[in-house]
Amino acid sequence: MIICGHRGLAGLAPENTLAGLYAAYEAGLSWVEIDVQLSQDHQVVVFHDKRLERCTNGQGYLHQSSWRKLSTLDAGYRFSEAFVGEPIPLLRDYLAKAQQLNLGVNIELKLYSDQAIAPLCAAVSQIINPLLALGLWRPEKLLLSSFSVPALATLSRLAPKAWRALLVERIPHTWAQQLHSLGTHILHCQHNKLTHAQARPLIEAGYRLSCYTVNNQARAELLASWGVHMIFCDVPLTSPNRVTNNT
Ligand code: G3P
Ligand code: MG
Numbered sequence: 001m002i003i004c005g006h007r008g009l010a011g012l013a014p015e016n017t018l019a020g021l022y023a024a025y026e027a028g029l030s031w032v033e034i035d036v037q038l039s040q041d042h043q044v045v046v047f048h049d050k051r052l053e054r055c056t057n058g059q060g061y062l063h064q065s066s067w068r069k070l071s072t073l074d075a076g077y078r079f080s081e082a083f084v085g086e087p088i089p090l091l092r093d094y095l096a097k098a099q100q101l102n103l104g105v106n107i108e109l110k111l112y113s114d115q116a117i118a119p120l121c122a123a124v125s126q127i128i129n130p131l132l133a134l135g136l137w138r139p140e141k142l143l144l145s146s147f148s149v150p151a152l153a154t155l156s157r158l159a160p161k162a163w164r165a166l167l168v169e170r171i172p173h174t175w176a177q178q179l180h181s182l183g184t185h186i187l188h189c190q191h192n193k194l195t196h197a198q199a200r201p202l203i204e205a206g207y208r209l210s211c212y213t214v215n216n217q218a219r220a221e222l223l224a225s226w227g228v229h230m231i232f233c234d235v236p237l238t239s240p241n242r243v244t245n246n247t
Pocket of ligand 1: 006007033035048108145167188212232
């Protein structure tokens, strides 16, 4: 089972920052998950919330802020003094660093409005398509995910080489049809709403099931025993059965 740092490695470093990427690397993880959104001027930035206040010294909505403004914000000081001045990264820069560190990246497209779907999918595709086409990233080391079914459908057209995962809280009864219609075999669900009875048929049928957000070693070991492929963690748990090829 793969241990994937959640929002970088949000328990050890400010979420969705390069400091978090380095923390995941230092902890020996092979994957990180990040959230991305569009700034007002359509730059793809790595950030979770709709608003700026919780994680930065900025105010207001991220989608109403220019990259010029966002690039001046401090996304580290609220976490701890050790991270004062840590900036919000652009997706492009984050991927370049992750590639240097040989870390897989799960890019979660955060969509707080339907109007954002088309421009965010287009902007993310413009960044990752050349990387995949030129062989700079192996497809199995770059995973797009979203709670938005329309976004995943859009990505299947705009970035057909990219692997995609459907994010849900609870696994719906219609999971097989939904994955089939999206052309993917990867499902991410909330671990504390998952039962073994739900996981078993999915995993036995060859689908790839991953779980967020697991910060308890005993729970990680139980999920591994069920055959869960990857878990998202804020702290570096130990994989009970480490996947050797890191995919
Ligand atoms: O991608 C898994 C997880 O990150 C989804 O929830 O709110 O932490 O982005 P959230
Ligand atoms: Mg996320």
